[in-house]
Amino acid sequence: MSPDSELPTPAQSGITTASTATDGQASLYSTSSPPETSAQIAGHLLQQCRNLLAEVDALQGLLAQRLRNPQLVEVRQFRSNVTAELRMLEKLEQQVRDASGDNGSRDSDGGGGGGDDASEQAQQTPEVEMRLLHALRSSNLPFYQAVWKIARGSCTGLIALGKRFYWDGETKRSERAAVEGRGKKQPNKDKRKSVFVDIIADDGEEWVKVSTISESRLLFEMAKKGWERESDEDEGTGSEGEGGRTILQNFDGDGEDSDEDDELELIKLARDLKRAADATRVRYRHPRLRVVIPKIEEGNVPEIDDILREMRSYGIKIECQESLSGDPTTANLARLLPQPFKRFTPTLNVDCTLLLAIVSDLSHVKDMPPLPNFHKAILRQIEVEKQQPLLSTELWPAMGEHNLICTKEAATRMCDIVETIGTATEKTRTQIMMGDAPYDHCDHNTLIQKFQELSEHPVPTGWKIPIRVVEAQSVIDAAKAQDKLPSVADEIAKGLSDINHSVFMYGWVTGLMTVSSNRTIDRQIEATIEKNRQGNNDLEGPLVWICDTARSLAGKDKDRR
Template identity: 35%
Template sequence: MATPGESQDKQRPESEGNEGDDGTSSALHGLIARAHNLLAELHHFRERLDSLRQTRNVELGHFRGNIQSELSMLERLVAKPLSTSTQHVARSSNLPFLECVWSTVKKSEGVIALQKRIYTNSSVKLLSQGMKHVDLNLNGSGTKAKGQKPGKGQKENAVIVDAITDGGRTWTKVSLVTNQRMLFDLAKQGWDSGGSESEDDDFSRGQDEEDDDRDIPVLKTAKELTYAANCFRVKTKKPKVHLILPRVTEGEVPEIDRILEDCRKTGAELFCGGNLEPERDIKEAVKTMAIDPQESFSDVLNIDCTILLALVSEFSHAKVEKAPWFHRALQRQVEIEDNENLLPSLLYPAMGNRQLVCTHEAVTRMREIVETIGTPSEKARTKVLLGDDKTKTQADLVEEMQEWSAYSVPKNWQLPIQVVDQNENECQQNLPAQALETAKDMTDINYSVFLYGWATGRTTITSNRTVVKQIETHLETYVDLPDESWPRIWLCPTARSLVGKEKRGASKKSEPTNEVIGKKEQHTAWPLPDPLRRELQRRNGLDVLSQRAGYEVEDLRPNGYPMEEVIEAKENSIR
């Protein structure tokens, strides 16, 4: 028979084992809850990007995939019987690292990518927007610059950057290495804690002279990341490198401090456990993580000709059906407008209650286009937009524009748009030398629009992607340009042109023919039944024009009529 003492000894391990299992289970459930919270905050950030239409500009997929993989692994562990290996996996979860990356990102501005693989030996596998690859043969002699490793394959020439922020200008790497781990890495390299100071100096110098493979991991990471950053330019500037070390403490071990100093000598800026900023709430953090460009707009906006046309276009103000003679670009505009209304979703918020101006050249060209191919309603909107009737107030113009639009026109829209001289007050004397060189091949209209905004420091709103790209490409050929040298431009992500007119002689599909006394009479356009004809007249503003001319216009749909009637009329017209 076992003694009472023996019984207690046999029961103790079982009790301790149950407590260990309970602790592991609790830890796993805690990690799962933290993973869900991380995904929820990431979703909150995604919603912010969606609201600013910046989702395509920010790479989050790889980071989110890592969180999801970690969560799936943890959920599988919870579903299995607990074991020693389960405890080990719970302790070695990668979730704390992912949380640290996310915490760092929430303190940043202008997030571009998370956990991005960057190739330093290829200009094809580039980064995100605004990143330009450069040849890093810094010596200019055909030989490798100091610190540059020879190519050993694609993997040898790529690094993982945990966060690219500040519009691409800051590259951040997070490491959860500890002081103890760094000392262990030093010991592996043959470092002896009992050595003299001179011996330590000899070791440090030897590290500089030996191959990079002899570096301890944290120093090797700093070197690789700074080298990769030197391979790229963002608005002519090298990206800054930040190394986040939340579990490292400075000032306790001289050898650790010496390693950190070597990391700083590579050009990296270090942030250790004692000098990290406090955690930020996600609701406040997203406002800087994804910056609304409209918040930095100037008080006076310079409107390009492309936007002037968009502000009066039939596509922007009414529901336009695809016509057989529409070319592909017009058809695409119809599709985009069906999914997203340009004026209420983009242009009206961008303009707000700011004063609007445009150059003589821009408005002259806009009037020429409207006069040539504009519909009656587009011509009428142009007169309102530019305030041709000088007796009307801002409120009058807004009210009149509302008559020509299917969407609500903001009461604070500052109509009319004021026409200015491109060199008013001799503003072009303020232009940097790079501006004149950049604009030498521009058309007169683009020259007037973009250099006026550049010279006055006013934000230019345009959908002319080609010219904006030309400006950026030319400026990127310079070295280390100050931010003040760059023009303030907001590129509207979508364009709108006028509906235009059908070309004479344009081919039509299955054109109808009428047999008249045995002859086939071909029509140049479809004979429209009355409901459809009246609908087209209404959309083109003919009712309003007729009323203003003093004619009585009969409303054939006083109580409205179902859309099915219009569709049926259209189908009948093409039979």
């Protein structure tokens, strides 16, 4: 596990500690009165923890069932923390039983709190009961429940339940690397210049931070750190002139070297989230920020409302108790699955790399024999294909019923490769997919039928073939002449081969989503844009969707490169 994937206990993450929100231990899912004795609380928390663990396990099972790579959604560390909390609660429950003199066997399901609570408590000293109550009420479970409830009830496209992001300019990395699971914490990263985000959702485009701080705890912190609420009508000072009110802060300046000991944790959190988000781009955009504070009700305490107003000044969406509604347990877990196709345009621009993958024998033969002349890369692809067929699990779902086009350069290059090293079946699939002779007069249904005859996987009837070939260069030249592309486009074009220029630049000028497995070019374009952004936060590159893997032609022999 990468250190950047750590999920700290709430005590490590500052304001989100469960111990700061011990106003009753009723589950966030329940409106019933909280239990009172240590035996009751132990049994209640144990059941709630088991329920939470079961729901997280259900999500992991769904990820394994629906995703080619379930590890792209990081929930393992969150589950590990909940499991550790369960073990701690089981130990506390046993201590409750021991203190009450009840050493009888547990129920077969491991449930806690058995026996007559009143008789058990009668045998405990007040000191022991208070110690056990304090330990149980300091459980981190309410925090984990809050994170899960908010994720399940208000998020889609889950990427992670917990990840750290940095704003150190020299060591920051893109969200793309974090999402793909390749980002590793480097030794020179300063954890003080980072923020831990509880939920990364909307396929990386939304960060959600959860705070289970209560009103009483927040007011206590404000009093302890000298925060006051005063009118600026007489003195003529104040922040933002907000109705003659101001928030006085006990620290000087906004620099990173400022003394922040007397700064409110919620304000520090808002600023740190903004810093990290400003240092991160997801598909050319900064992530949206949301802070959820389920134990605060806005409009009750003017001093707290001022704090919330200050947090919103950082461009953060703040949600309090009154904005949370509904029962998250009724929400379909499938809404948490990543949604990689949400930006797809009605027509997709298909790169040469995926055209080859679609016609390759490796994509259509379920039990491809590993022949001696196969390159080791092909042997690896055969093993991957056995586990997760590329077409049925990724490419055909991605293409759906979208119209499909490719540039003349991509089609020519693909056909040249197939003609040179392709097998007979790979050549026939190419002719069918592109609508070339002898299939140029076939209707759509006939093409699907002919393609199905050459595949051991069911070919979707809605797959839009033949793929239409378009003239790219004239369209690109016209867009440049009309200044439809930003100036950085010339710099990007310098680093592209003729075929990549036609594919990616055509997708850019037409606004079409380009589907490809050429991750190197995609990153090269992103890096060039970031290097030449020159303060233009709205600058975006072409729409690109990268397939995690590709397929070579089976005709490729061992000595070819």
